[in-house]
Amino acid sequence: MxxxxxxxxxxxxxxxxxxxxxxxxxxxxxxxxxxxxxxxxxxxxxxxxxxxxxxxxxxxxxxxxxxxxxxxxxxxxxxxxxxxxxxxxxxxxxxxxxxxxxxxxxxxxxxxxxxxxxxxxxxxxxxxxxxxxxxxxxxxxxxxxxxxxxxxxxxxxxxxxxxxxxxxQQPAGAARRQREVVQAFLAAARDGQFERLLHVLHPDVEFTVHTPDGRFVTIGATDVAARARMARDAAGAHAATVNGRPGVISWSADGTPLSLLDFTVADGRITAITAVIDPAELALMDLPGPPLPGDGLMGKAPAEER
CATH class of the missing domain: 1.20.140.160 (PhyR, sigma-like (SL) domain)
Structure with a gap:
């Protein structure tokens, strides 16, 4: 022993x-x-x-x-x-x-x-x-x-x-410009402005959605713009940085994460969007909780942009 x-x-x-x-x-x-x-x-x-x-x-x-x-x-x-x-x-x-x-x-x-x-x-x-x-x-x-x-x-x-x-490495101000593109996309989605959505989406943009039923990919600005209702709900969520890129996170009333959006922006257009809406997958991530009410919502520019 x-x-x-x-x-x-x-x-x-x-x-x-x-x-x-x-x-x-x-x-x-x-x-x-x-x-x-x-x-x-x-x-x-x-x-x-x-x-x-x-x-x-x-x-x-x-x-x-x-x-x-x-x-x-x-x-x-x-x-x-x-x-x-x-x-x-x-x-x-x-x-x-x-x-x-x-x-x-x-x-x-x-x-x-x-x-x-x-x-x-x-x-x-x-x-x-x-x-x-x-x-x-x-x-x-x-x-x-x-x-x-x-x-x-x-x-x-x-x-x-x-x-x-x-x-x-990104030059100074690149993160701010990328965030502005994402905000323009979310505003267009919220207002249902199809042409404005097409303006900020790359023609070959790839939209990947993680759902409880699996992963689904949509390619092309027209089809992605047509599916932008998901982003409409995120327009009031909190701006976040996801692996160094602009993103958006939203929570339920009890603070449980509802969705995470991750945007890739190049030359002033969105080239890729990843949306995670599967509760099981969100639970695996070490996501931050919601901030104080009214602090840093997507309708309000982050500090670096003010």
Missing amino acids: ADAHRTDPIADAFESHRDRLRAVAHRMLGSHADAEDVVQEAWLRLSRQGTGTIDNLGGWLTTVVGRISLDVLRSGRTRPEVALDDRLPEFTVTLDDAPAPDDLVALGDSVGLALLTVLDSLRPDERLAFVLHDVFAVPHREIGAILGKSAEATKMLTSRARRKVQTA
């Missing part, structure tokens, strides 16, 4: 690094489920290897997680194959005028929610180099060992990735 209470030094050593490894994998893959899988695989490799031959356990584990994440990115086994229930909690929603979540603040100026979208545009090796070096301060020499490149080549790779990220 005494053996049952004995601690495992390898497991203890691994647990001391787990949070960092999970953070590395999540920044690489953008999925909590995939990150957990990668960290679990790293544990299996460590348990087979043992710690006796490892001089720097933290560095060794970071290298292993980086290599596994790189393999996942290159194979395309990331988020598209994650079950819907696993992906839904990864909607990060904050009410406009509300403080950012602690975990976003902790990432610092170089990384934010919107950056996860930007990282998707990078090649796997660029993403690895940028995340490990600029976010987690891993030396280029160690990153190069993962990629099979010299430290100098890896440094150039990181610089190229950094330039792409800086170019892709």
Whole structure:
């Protein structure tokens, strides 16, 4: 029985690094489920290897997680194959005028929610180099060992990735302009102004609705405008930021979330709308509760626009 209470030094050593490894994998893959899988695989490799031959356990584990994440990115086994229930909690929603979540603040100026979208545009090796070096301060020499490149080549790779990220990040005022487009859409939906809806919708806009009966997709401005009654109900709801994009959230009288709308805006037009109205899916998300009455409703511009 005494053996049952004995601690495992390898497991203890691994647990001391787990949070960092999970953070590395999540920044690489953008999925909590995939990150957990990668960290679990790293544990299996460590348990087979043992710690006796490892001089720097933290560095060794970071290298292993980086290599596994790189393999996942290159194979395309990331988020598209994650079950819907696993992906839904990864909607990060904050009410406009509300403080950012602690975990976003902790990432610092170089990384934010919107950056996860930007990282998707990078090649796997660029993403690895940028995340490990600029976010987690891993030396280029160690990153190069993962990629099979010299430290100098890896440094150039990181610089190229950094330039792409800086170019892709939204210029000042872009969030305000995107919110204005969404407000124009909601106002047109509320007033039943079909032509105004068409004006703010991209011709190939994609409207995805998550319902209790499944997921339904409508493509094309004319058809999406015709289905805009859903947004009409959201016109009095609260403006929110959903994964760095403009969104809208509404609640029932008891504070239970009723719907979540997520808008993608490019060049002054809405290119995609995701609407979640399935109560079971909404319950899986860590959504904020309703604000004080009259505070920040869609009819009232957020602070940055006033």
